[in-house]
Amino acid sequence: MHEHDHLEAAALEPAAAQGGGFSRREFLRGSGAAAAATALATGQGLAEAQQATKPKVASGKAPTTIQLTVNGKNHSVKVETTSTLIDVLRYQLKLTGCKPVSNDGVSGASSVLIDGKLANASTMLAMACVKKKIQTVESLGGTKPDAVVRAFVHQDAMQCGFCTPGFVVAVRSFLDKNPKATEEQVRAGLNGNICRCGTYANVIQAALEVVKGGK
């Protein structure tokens, strides 16, 4: 059995594979149940997991230590098969810019960049992120905040602020791909994030400010 297959089997049927009294149904009921379900249903999480190198234990019970590269630094974190990336970022690395709004990813509040591509940390299994470059919203801050951050502040593209970090990451990702986006393209291309306070009008202006060279 290849190690990849081992991981797949463990992720799908931990109980059967390990004899650990842990059924697949229970696994799906756990943290990020919908996340895991989505990942399994779409195969996304598994495909990612298959490319990862061999965590030694994947039983769903005993935690295992893996290395994650977050914002350019390597971190040893303890995970179970069910651990989602968002939980590891928030509760082990205390990077709480990644927000738990819905565990199915429809809100975009847990947006991160993985190898430069936009992803929802709430629908990623932590194990699937080994050997990948994870970038959180915190990496856009620091002493010289990113142009998107500055534009969000200048255009006041935030109210309660809970969706804002996810939006900032989404706008950064969108503008990386569309640095000369028009207003029409901005309105069409940034529909993966939900804001309840109603900051969309300001977000549009923030994105356009970055396109124009910012302030």
Next chain:
Amino acid sequence: MAEYSWPAQGSTALVGKEQDRTDGIEKATGTAKYAYDQVFDKMLFAKLLGCPHAHCRVKSIDVKAAEKVPGVVHVAVMKKWDDGKGKEIVPEVRWQGDHLACVAAESEAAAALGVAAIKVEYEELDVFVKEEDLEAAKEAGRTNEGRPDVQMEAEPDENVDESEFADQEFDRLFKEAAVVVEGDYGIHSITHMCLEPHGSTLYWDDDKLIVWHSTQMVSGVGGNFAEILGITAGDVEIHCDYVGGGFGSKFQANAWGGVAAEISKATGRPVKMMLDRDLELKIAGSRPSGFIKVKVGADSEGVVTVWDSVHWGTAGANGGGVDKGNIPYVFNPPNRRRKQIGIVTNTGPEQAWRAPHHPQACAITQTAYDDIAAKLGISSYDVFLRNLASVAPKKQGVSMAETYREQMEIAARLIDWKAKWHPHGKGDADGSIVTGLGMALHTWGGGGHNSKCLLKVHPDGGVETFLGSQDIGTGTRTAIGMVVAETFGLPLSAVKVNIGSSTYPVSGPSGGSTTIGGVSESNRRAAQDALEKLAGLVADKLKVDAANLVAKDGRIQEKDNADNGMSWKDACRLLGMETLEVTGEFKRGPKESPLSSIQVGGVQMAEVAVDRETGVVRMEKFVAVQDMGLVINPKTAKSQMYGAVIMGIAYALFEERIMDAKTGAFLNCELTDYRLPRLGDIGEIVVHLHEPESEYNRGVVGLGEPPVISPGAAISNAVANALGVRVPVLPLTPKRVLEALEKGGNA
């Protein structure tokens, strides 16, 4: 004590000028820490078991298996089988999701498995959730009928039966009316959908409970925790630097906050208890629905002479609904009969939702006013204008009718009403697409809440203010800094604003658009008093009259001779070794204050495009004009206006709570299914802060609620104008639009 006042309009350095919010970088880069974001060593994760049934008796709860789930540390049953006085009872659950038990575990996953392992015996009872169906509610015995509230120009003779007289009088008035509209209108229940769900992260420090709580009431909610726990409020410390949305629903500790504190006490460990999304929607707050049957008569000019309505709706298990005092909304026709019926449903309890009752009242009554315009074939603008004579007369010296008239002119100009308007249903079609214009108007009280602050001026020139207020996203932190900095002639960055802790002086809850008024009052007062003291020291030193000194450009100097003065720092050095501490206090009362005021008006206009084939309504343009007295920070004020309009678009076109009629299950309680607008759905939004000198001179009023009121009616009226048919019930989903087109209707 200083004579409190604002600088004359146009003479300010900061107030009224757009400032970036001071915590913007923290929010945008994820370093702002919410209650959900607090992480403590050995912290437990707690999850609730919500009742799966909408109406039942809970016969037993068995948590043995849950306690054995690996990682589960503590399980608490939250229902009691006695009434607290020794009498045995079987607890009744009246809405789906009601809290039954709480599991605390080493991880969220383990807590969820623990919850799933709890075994409950239920006895299911009858369920009723059809809030829109008055006849079904009557049949099910689920109505609370109120007495009709009648206002008539004619008075009955002494010996005449009043209700018979009213019947005859209303018949007569309807016969004499040039036009009569009879219609049904409605708006469904929605939820608050705070993106940061309700909850807290808490721990005990000896006998003191420390709570990081997601709340709109930093200064008061500790008392609520204390009440639940049977301790004194002095032993509860509330912290809340940021709140991830509240909208009126976050004033309490809630049962789940209480149980989290109990579990923390029992285990000696910090506990994080934040609601899962489905429970957030089911139990943490909803806005009552409103449905109405209206008969309204008007003269040939569209001026309403008689209004007769019965309306119903639900606020949950206690009935309730939209208060009849707002029917019809803003307008007060001379002859008016209104009856309210509350419907008792097995749905989650209401919480105040941004401008309680107003958006629904506006949506179900100003639509009827618009249908008068449709029936007469005249412009809605003219009908609204001609009915202004019936609105409440004054707001502190300013005529409301006059305010609305001015605002209507501004809004009409901004949306180009005259050029774009066409009679209802008579516009040019572009294929299957028709466009339309609609308007609505609203009012709100606002004004300042009670607020106390402690202002410190240090001998080194440092300035800080402390108050137990909160910034729920409106920019309160920034506005406080602006008020103090303006008073001292300092840059905004020179003032440190400390809010979000119950250890600071008591400041009011953020509800009813009262925060900006309250915190501006306390801080302006404290700063003016502090400046008076400092100016006294400077005057002594420079041998000038203190009354001639002003704080400007980082100096305290003579009004007419800027050279005679000293820097802020030098002035503060005159304090010697002692920090100057000043308390600023405002108590809301009947007496008028020079710094704040109450009562605002707003006018909104919508332009929509409707596809008659698909039923999809697309926002083209939306204009919102609003007065709010003196505007502290126009940048954040405009953001609130944009936000309110977008929240309005949400309930006008997208969101509603959908209940299963048979089981009472909340069907769309996940974000995937609970529809909200996205960035591409909002069209062009234009906001206008209406601040003539007469408004500025009234002082600060508040803005949170008013602009969220009119969008429902304005958008519904625009759709009716486009189609020539009224889509009676909000949200105006494609299905409802197509059904209305098929049926014809009353526009």
